[in-house]
Amino acid sequence: MIRSFFAVISGLFAMMIVITFTQIANVKLFYPPPASLDFNDKVAVAAYAQSMPWQAMAVVVLGWLLGTYIGATVAARISKDHVMACALIIGALDVVLTAFNALSIPHPTWALAMGLLLPIPLAWLAGKQATQKGLASTR
Numbered sequence: 001m002i003r004s005f006f007a008v009i010s011g012l013f014a015m016m017i018v019i020t021f022t023q024i025a026n027v028k029l030f031y032p033p034p035a036s037l038d039f040n041d042k043v044a045v046a047a048y049a050q051s052m053p054w055q056a057m058a059v060v061v062l063g064w065l066l067g068t069y070i071g072a073t074v075a076a077r078i079s080k081d082h083v084m085a086c087a088l089i090i091g092a093l094d095v096v097l098t099a100f101n102a103l104s105i106p107h108p109t110w111a112l113a114m115g116l117l118l119p120i121p122l123a124w125l126a127g128k129q130a131t132q133k134g135l136a137s138t139r
Helices: 001-030 040-048 054-078 085-105 107-116 119-132
Strands: none
Touching: 001 040, 001 054, 001 085, 054 085, 054 107, 085 107, 085 119, 107 119
């Protein structure tokens, strides 16, 4: 049980690292914010997010989904007894975090739909692959 808890925490950490670095790369390389943008001003941040071209928003969504997949893979590999459950918990946590993010920063409908519908299947896929390839710890 402790190992599964550690697996979920590690998977969540891995997911957040991937998402964070994807977002940083997107802002630095593809769609930098104006120098005058105050990140504490939610209205200005929302306006910046709404002005993003679809390609930059696609990178945001790709970061969410890649983070889910990698985080679920990490959780599945560390877990001993609850491989699929730990992977699916990562997917569910990503859905919840995406929903909270969407409440504070408006996203296009297509991006929100992908961010809410695809993490669970990706987490399942990661858990299934870890089990089939023998990457998950076994007794």
